[in-house]
Amino acid sequence: MTAADVLTRPTNRPLESTPTIKIGFERAPSPDCLALVAADAWSLFAERNLAISLVLLPLPRTGIAALTEGDCELALIEPLQLLDQPAADLETLGGVVCVTGGLMMREDRLRALTEGDTLRIAAPVAGAGVTGLCRRILQGWAARQGLAIAGETIQVVAVTLSGEDCLAAGYDGAWWPQSGAEGVATRIAGSSVRLIAAEDGGVRMLPGLELVARRARTAEESGRHEAVIAAIDAAASRLLQEPDRAVDLWLQYARTSGPDAEQVVRASLARMCSPLDPPSGPLAWTARLGLNRRRGLRRP
Numbered sequence: 001m002t003a004a005d006v007l008t009r010p011t012n013r014p015l016e017s018t019p020t021i022k023i024g025f026e027r028a029p030s031p032d033c034l035a036l037v038a039a040d041a042w043s044l045f046a047e048r049n050l051a052i053s054l055v056l057l058p059l060p061r062t063g064i065a066a067l068t069e070g071d072c073e074l075a076l077i078e079p080l081q082l083l084d085q086p087a088a089d090l091e092t093l094g095g096v097v098c099v100t101g102g103l104m105m106r107e108d109r110l111r112a113l114t115e116g117d118t119l120r121i122a123a124p125v126a127g128a129g130v131t132g133l134c135r136r137i138l139q140g141w142a143a144r145q146g147l148a149i150a151g152e153t154i155q156v157v158a159v160t161l162s163g164e165d166c167l168a169a170g171y172d173g174a175w176w177p178q179s180g181a182e183g184v185a186t187r188i189a190g191s192s193v194r195l196i197a198a199e200d201g202g203v204r205m206l207p208g209l210e211l212v213a214r215r216a217r218t219a220e221e222s223g224r225h226e227a228v229i230a231a232i233d234a235a236a237s238r239l240l241q242e243p244d245r246a247v248d249l250w251l252q253y254a255r256t257s258g259p260d261a262e263q264v265v266r267a268s269l270a271r272m273c274s275p276l277d278p279p280s281g282p283l284a285w286t287a288r289l290g291l292n293r294r295r296g297l298r299r300p
Contacts, residue, residue, distance in 0.1 A: 068090070
């Protein structure tokens, strides 16, 4: 299965002609996006006279750029992207999944960290805010082990690979953005990889995926977006009530199978927001995390 296979599948059409709402994805949809898939498959969008098109953005294009330049009307964006790319002309409509998040680390390199070695962490973005967040998680985790490590020994590098691919490419750790998929994969991988959740470092985490729109919207666009949210909420409620049906839907949609895929879906269901997590925005996120965009970490 390729990303194009997932994104170009025909969608159910509304009964009347209506503008197509393009929803941009920075990576191929995972089960974290299952509520959108279900809303389409069960005609919940069409019932609200909505036509939806899921658009995979070509690397290195971001959802922020696609929204601000008008290439899509909505986008699913990891809040991590907004810590170092503040976009005053965008607003969040709600969180689709809530994840603990954190870092996927090689066990042998964690031991090296305590000896003063420098660690390279791969993340989608690598500005001051994200660097400060990664350092805070690892320093908080180390403190709970009775260890003290200098923040300068933790370097964050912008990489577009998946977490497991980053480790295979030689990075010491990777940002853990989709805990459903990567959490399951890491447990299968065994003891050579450890997940350090944000909470392990004393950090309260962000939503996993936010539905984001342009702030300057017409009344008609705002009405369509409210209908999109209502359809996603209805789908999420059904999925949580019928987890076996949710698994079957994703396996059919993604054209995949096997126990690993089923575990990924069930892990994502456990984090699904129903209804969507209330919108917050970058300022609320930085305050919640104790981060400062300029310094990376807020002074105590």
